[in-house]
Amino acid sequence: MSDNCKHGACDFSLDEAEHELEGFFCLEASFKGNIECSAQACEKLMDSISMSPAAGDWFEISLLLQEAVNNAVLHGCSNCTDHEVKVTVCSNGSTVEVHVKHNGAAWDWQSEDWDLPDPDSVCGRGLFIIDSYAHEKKISDDGRSMVLIRRLGSD
Numbered sequence: 001m002s003d004n005c006k007h008g009a010c011d012f013s014l015d016e017a018e019h020e021l022e023g024f025f026c027l028e029a030s031f032k033g034n035i036e037c038s039a040q041a042c043e044k045l046m047d048s049i050s051m052s053p054a055a056g057d058w059f060e061i062s063l064l065l066q067e068a069v070n071n072a073v074l075h076g077c078s079n080c081t082d083h084e085v086k087v088t089v090c091s092n093g094s095t096v097e098v099h100v101k102h103n104g105a106a107w108d109w110q111s112e113d114w115d116l117p118d119p120d121s122v123c124g125r126g127l128f129i130i131d132s133y134a135h136e137k138k139i140s141d142d143g144r145s146m147v148l149i150r151r152l153g154s155d
Contacts, residue, residue: 023093023094024091028086030085031084031085032081032083032084032085033079033080033085033104034080034081042062045089046058056153064098067127067130068100068146072085076105076107076144078104084102085100086100087101095135095151101146107143114128134149135150136148
């Protein structure tokens with residue numbers, strides 16, 4: 001954690017946009033790059049998703065959202081409120097897209113191990129979880145932006 005990191009109130013915004021077509025929604029959240037703020041924002045996002053047509057995939061979407069946000073906060077933002085994380089969760093009725101972007105440090109995702117870590121490991125499962133539950137993933141070259149796509153109603 002950075003010495004110049006500021007910790008304070010968790011100011012975040014959550015915008016919801018519903019569309020006239022059933023199953024379509026888009027949620028956007030912006031928050032400071034620390035665990036406390038990210039937990040609050042993810043909880044609010046998942047509360048909204050629980051009342052949407054995507055609720056049948058709530059568990060899987062929750063895992064994808066939380067792991068992508070945790071990676072952004074812990075590895076990109078160094079758990080520091082000097083940085084910001086932006087999340088967008090949208091559904092077209094058949095898929096859900098989770099977009100996570102941060103303005104923290106770059107991440108060399110190509111060199112990461114996406115395999116299941118040792119069962120006794122206390123960390124390092126996030127990439128495996130993302131790989132297991134996202135049907136598609138797109139990560140920017142610098143690792144500051146991740147898009148995860150899940151087809152609704154599938155394994």
